[in-house]
Amino acid sequence: MPEPYASAAPTERTFGRRQIQAGHALMMVLGRTIDxxxxxxxxxxTDPDALEQYVGRPEGDLRRGGNYELPDGTRGAILRCDPPRLLTVSFTRPGGRTAELEIHLAAEDSQTRIELKYASVRSGFFLIDSESGEWAAGPGWEFFLDHVTGYLGGEVFEETMGVIGWTSLEGEQLRLYRERNAEWARTKEEWDQEHEAVPGLS
Structure with a gap:
């Protein structure tokens, strides 16, 4: 993972709730401005040739209502597509529960405001699991936005997000991952204090 994007633009973090096909879900929301x-x-x-450079090339019927699959086995359906402002997909990792990812874009002069919403019924999905090599969703999606920014800035990635596990991170990248994970824990604690907890979503 290229070091120039280890300190990417600040990310706004919050939580919400959302009804998805898998049930009543906890939703994490990331906001960032991309230059x-x-x-x-x-x-x-959305371009398969672009995604191949930093995530992995999606295969399938890549249109609204179609299905896709990534090289790491992640699969889902394209639920909504309104270029260039809204994309919603279901998102299922191998052996995992189905989540939903929704990305909103808004033009701000020559910049773009991106809001990424990831909703899952799986408890604690946003935090690190010390027994697993899987990305925790909170810092994981922040690194995804780093990769988007890096790709747009001309970076060439030796490894895509689909083949990197957080346990393989070292040095500054590992420090950043842990820092972001801690920020998500604090954000969730603050959000819980402001909202009555729903059983199974804490």
């Missing part, structure tokens, strides 16, 4: 126009950001998020 590229909306058309370029949309292409980076």
């Amino acid at each position: 590229h126009p909306i058309g370029e950001v949309w292409a980076a998020l």
Whole structure:
């Protein structure tokens, strides 16, 4: 993972709740401004040739209502697609429960405001699991946004997000991952204090 994007643009973090096909879900929300126009950001998020460079090439019927699969076995359906502002997909990792990912884009002069919403019924999905090599969703999606920014800035990735596990991170990247994980824990604690906890979503 390239070091120049280890300190990417600040990320706004919050939580919410959302009804998805798998049930009543906890939703994490990431907000960030990317220094590229909306058309370029949309292409980076949806063009298979672009995704191949930093995530892994999606295969399948890549249109609204179609299904996709990534090289790491992640699969899902394209639920909504409104270029260049909205993309919603279901998201199931191998052996995992189905979640939903929704990305909103808004043009801000020559920049793009991106809001990423990830909702899952799995408890504690946003935090690190010390017994697993899987990405925790909180810092994981922040690193995803780093990769989007890096790709748009011309970075060439030796490894895509699909083959990197958090346990393989070292040095500054590992420090950043742990720092972001701790920020998500604090954000969740603050959110819980402001909202009545729902059983199974704490």
